[in-house]
Amino acid sequence: MALRILFVGGTGQISYPCVERAVAQGHAVSVYNRGKRGEALPDGVTSIVGELAGPEYADLARANFDVVCQFIAFTPDQVARDIEVFAGHCGQYIFISSASVYEKPASHYVITEKTPAINPYWPYSQNKIACEKLLEASQNLNWTIVRPSHTVRTGLPIMMGDSDIMARRMLDGEPTIVAGDGHTPWTLTRSVDFAVPFVGLFCNERALMDAFHITNDKAFIWDDIQKAIARLLGVEAKIVHVPTDTLVRYNPEWIGPLTGDKGWCAIFDNSKVKKVAGDFTCADTLDEILAEPIAHLRQRLAANRPPKGEFDALVDRICREQSALGQA
Structure with missing residues (x-):
């Protein structure tokens, strides 16, 4: 059955392949955003240009979409406004949350929606x-509620900082940082794989008033992730392992992405969403998962190779001081 779908966002890291999947499934798709992304929308998609906080946003309720997919709300005031706008004016409202909401550290090594x-x-x-x-x-x-974990399309998976700078450091033969001993399992999911079960939740009665995460079933240790990135770039990774607590002392802003996320094991049980949206599979090799991000990286570096700056200076200092530990 063809549905009328609104994506709030629709051109981002995760949302764009979901738009493509929804169109391929025969749905009538509209996207609402600022219209500033360069990537062309799939044929047949209606673009509605506006600001999330703009007065025109409330007009979306008049269309009474079957499904509203909210990809760019990050604060309670934004969701409170969505509730005001869309309550009684859409068949289903899907909020993109994050798997980082789960307890840190987890009481069990496999994460479920419980x-x-x-x-x-x-x-x-x-x-x-x-x-x-x-x-x-x-x-x-x-x-x-849908909770993606680390989902990749254009950006490379790193633990903190700017991924393009970390990649440039690899290409220049400079060291990069991995928090901990590099053996922590971490789940990576391609956006195109995420899109399949996500669209399967549309107007699905068993999905209403419930939360699901959508991730790969397979995890990889961080050392292997970084080594695979370097290998695909044609270089060798020069990894420096630094304890998470030490990194946070160097830069307190890293407490969120490290202690609050990537410093912990992330292995997920996807049986709940599979029972509702149908079975799905994800790319299960790093070469396949990283192929698209590497291609996007090469395009960005060809157009604008990031210069050395304060982040490089900090990484150099941390690597130098960590490597010096234990030397006579």
């Missing part, structure tokens, strides 16, 4: 949790 949403380290995750609670308390809105 894992509590408690993250005391990262304001980003805390805001997503607050958004989820607003939806759970809402009236007259059929909501679904």
Whole structure:
């Protein structure tokens, strides 16, 4: 059955392949965003240009879309406005949350949707949790919460900082940092693989008033991820392992992405979403997962190779001081 779908966002890291998948499934798709991304939308998609906080946003309710997919709301005030706008005016409201909401450290090494949403380290995750609670308390809105984990398309998976700078450091034969001993399992999912079960949740009665994560079933240790990136770039990774607590002392802003996310094991049980949206598979080799991000990286570096700056100076200092430990 063809549905009328609105993507709020629709051109981002995760949302663009979801738009493509929805179009391929025969749905009538509209996207609402600022219209500033260079990537062309698939044929047949209606572009609605506007600001998330703009007065024109409320006009979207008049269309009474079958599904509204909210990809760019990050704070409770944004979701509170969505509840006001779309309650009673859409068949299903899908909020993109984050798998980083799950408790840190997890009480069990395999994460399910029953894992509590408690993250005391990262304001980003805390805001997503607050958004989820607003939806759970809402009236007259059929909501679904979706929690992606680390999902890749254009950006390379690194633990902190700017991925293009880290890649440039690899290409220049300079050391890069991995938090911990590099053996922590981490889940990487391609956006195109995420899109299949995501679209399978559209107007699915079993998806209403419930939360699901959508991730790869397979995890990779961080050392292997970084070595694969370097190998695909044609160089050798020069990894320096640094304890997470030490990194946070160098830069307190890293407490969120490290202590609040990538410093922990991330292995997910996807059986819940598979029972509702149907079975799906994800690319299970790093070469396949990283192929598209590497291609995008090469295009960016050809157009604008990032210069050395303060981030490089900090990474150099950390690597130098960590490598000097234990020397006579």
